[in-house]
Amino acid sequence: MTGRVRGAGTAAAAALLVAGVLGVQVANGGGEFEPLRPADACVERDVTAQADGIEGLTESLVLLGIDGAACRLDVSRERLTLDLAQPGERTDAEIDALRAGLKDAVVRMEEDGTLPPSSELVDEALDSSDLNGFVKGAIRLLPDSAIDSALKTDDVLTRAIDDLDLRELLADLGDGDELNQQIEDAVTEAVKASLADRLRNLV
Amino acid sequence: MRRTVGPLLAVTVALVLADSAVVTLALPDILRHLDASVGQVAWVLIAYNLVLGLGAVPAAMGLARAQPRVLTAVGIAVFAGASAWCAFADSIEVLIVARCVQAVGGALTVVGSLELFVSEYGERRGVGVWVTAGVVGTAAGPFAGGLLTELISWQAIFVVQVPFAVLAVPAALGARTTVPTTATAPAPAGAPTAEEPAVAPRKRHRPALAANLTLALVSAALTAALFLLVLLLVEGWRHSPGTAALTVSVVPVAALAAAPLARLLRPPPQVEVAVGCFLVAGGLAALAIPPSAHLAWTIAPQALVGLGLGLTVDQLTARAMEMRLPRAEHAGWTIGARHLGVVVGLAILTPVFTADLQDAQEPAQEAVVSIVLDAPLQPQDKIAVAEALGAALTDQEGQVPDLAPAFATLDLEPSERPAAAALERDLTGQLERAATRAFRDSFLIGAGLALAAMLVVLVPRRRRVA
Incomplete structure (x- = not known):
């Protein structure tokens, strides 16, 4: 065998080896082993809350609200979450987008029927409220239909979102008690305002 | 004693060339232990290779003016001393300086050992042993360094080199001194085995x-x-x-x-x-x-x-x-x-x-x-x-x-x-x-x-x- 033939044979064997190894890597997903890419925040996604009751409702609203806000700001929900988790002053654009995103979430949940009627939330709300026992008992005696007609969940939530001081809320993200207190205050105010409006309309 | 000269020198050449990359797996440990930055730790690798790379030709020129076995023994002793110094370095700056000294000794060791291998084994086999020791050292360095770091500590990488090098000092001094003046091809894999023609000395x-x-x-x-x-x-x-x-x-x-x-x-x-x-x-x-x-x-x-x-x-x-x-x-x-x-x-x-x-x-x-x-x-x-x-x-x-x-x-x-x-x-x-x-x-x-x-x-x- 001449040197030229032996050389060609060796080169061919090397080419086969390299092609084989690269081929196996690529065939098994080589080159695609990359971190998850953030999804388009403007494309609607299904959200499944892990919690029940008011906490589950809040979870769904927040997850959908971040999507809506990120879409408005033209960033991914992941980027917006990271930005909001950083300490510092929030821009007006971020606050406005977040508020609008949360309100969009209420509309979307109302439209797809995932927003629970207010009667489903009353017991839990009363448990955590500081109303006196007599008032709580009186409210619990009301039939569900009366509660649902007096308080519309979407109306209460929209008013609560308008009332919330989102800057302060974001600053207190790490303090669960403070966070709950702010949300509770905003919801209480929203319930009062909603009831007042209903009464005004009746009169 | 004579039988051990070649293997001891071969191990030392392999150690010197393994040191090029031996600390790669130990870098995270060194970074933490000496409280260094990533940039500083990279210099533990760079400094050694830079000094060895720049020092090899001057070291070889020095061989022409001195006894190869003496210069090799000095090189091995410096390498051994600097290896011990690396093991006891308490700051990244000291470690980098010790690595530079280690590389100076390494440069003398590697080029000097070549002459001693040729004296011991003859031209073709001597160069072949020198090349093989270098390839094995280069390839095995990260493996040996990683294993020592895992089993003992990053300092162990340097400590284990000392006894081999210390034993190689008398081996170098006891090596033959007759150095053939021909320059022939070593015996790489597949190379023809015919003797190469002699070349005039001093050329x-x-x-x-x-x-x-x-x-x-x-x-x-x-x-x-x-x-x-x-x-x-x-x-x-x-x-x-x-x-x-x-x-x-x-x-x-x-x-x-x-x-x-x-x-x-x-x-x-x-x-x-x-x-x-x-x-x-x-x-x-x-x-x-x-x-x-x-x-x-x-x-x-x-x-x-x-x-x-x-x-x-x-x-x-x-x-x-x-x-x-x-x-x-x-x-x-x-x-x-x-x-x-x-x-x-x-x-x-x-x-x-x-x-x-x-x-x-x-x-x-x-x-x-x-x-x-x-x-x-x-x-x-x-x-x-x-x-x-x-x-x-x-x-x-x-x-x-x-x-x-x-x-x-x-x-x-x-x-x-x-x-x-x-x-x-x-x-x-x-x-x-x-x-x-x-x-x-x-x-x-x-x-x-x-x-x-x-x-x-x-x-x-x-x-x-x-």
Whole structure:
């Protein structure tokens, strides 16, 4: 065998080896082993809350609200979450987008029927409220239909979102008690305002 | 005593050349222990290779004016003393200075040993033993260093070198002093065995530019393979130095398999080197695109790199020294080319992969946030996870973070723990993906360097008429 033939044979064997190894890597997903890419925040996604009751409702609203806000700001929900988790002053654009995103979430949940009627939330709300026992008992005696007609969940939530001081809320993200207190205050105010409006309309 | 001279000197030459990359797997430990920055720690590698690369030719010139065995013994003693100094260094600055001194001793040891090997074994076998010891040392360095770091500590890497070197001092002094004046080819795999013609003494030949340039480029590419791979395994995929050492042992094993393979196929030397460069390039390209972070995906690419290493380095070293006088000076040029190649490789690759690691942080963080937001955990647990992860990411900024401590601090309900464990696995997977992606460009640049080496081999050259 001449040197030229032996050389060609060796080169061919090397080419086969390299092609084989690269081929196996690529065939098994080589080159695609990359971190998850953030999804388009403007494309609607299904959200499944892990919690029940008011906490589950809040979870769904927040997850959908971040999507809506990120879409408005033209960033991914992941980027917006990271930005909001950083300490510092929030821009007006971020606050406005977040508020609008949360309100969009209420509309979307109302439209797809995932927003629970207010009667489903009353017991839990009363448990955590500081109303006196007599008032709580009186409210619990009301039939569900009366509660649902007096308080519309979407109306209460929209008013609560308008009332919330989102800057302060974001600053207190790490303090669960403070966070709950702010949300509770905003919801209480929203319930009062909603009831007042209903009464005004009746009169 | 005489029988031990050759093996002791061979082990010492292997140690000197292994030191080029022996600390690669120990760098994270050194960084933590000496409270150094990543840039400073890189100089533990760079300083040694730079001084060895720059010092090899002057050391060889010094041999012409002194007794080779005395100069070699002095070199080994300096190397041994500096190795001990490295082990006891209490700051990164001291370690870097000790590494420079170690490299000065190493340069004298390597070129001096060549003369002593030739005295002991004759021209052809002596050069062959010298080249083989160098290849084995280069290939086995990261493996040995990683294992010692895992089993004992990073200081052990330097401590174990001392007794071998101390024993080699009397071996060098007791070596034969008659040095043949002919310059002949060593015995690389597959090379013809006929004796080369004698060349007149005192003649000086110019350095073999093409062979040394190819050596430098291949060494730069091999730096990518060894240095980047161990960093990916330890820092990116979070394996222990011992596991990483066992994994990269594929390279020296494959390098040893190259010689019998070359004897079987008997390609012309030029083709053998070109094929070796191509295999290194192919292996590096395959390391750039692993399908997952499983160690098995690095085995075949490493085997390609190891085969390429075995086919190129000894053949190129032999060609660079073939028929050239003074022998030691040309050996110095090959050492210079190899180690300056390593420095160039580090100089090119370090900024690329550190910048890519920096750039990988944002997609990695976004992937982590995406998975946490969608995790099947209660909202308050998600917030707790996010806070723990945020603290871990801040503490370990500049590195690929280890999430296990963050999850260990969580106080979760038993019913939530399986979901948290799944979340930890998913998040670790995302970080592995980000780290792997961050190393891709550097591996591909390494492959490019190996292809450039192949082109240097394949470019037709004017034949010199005798």
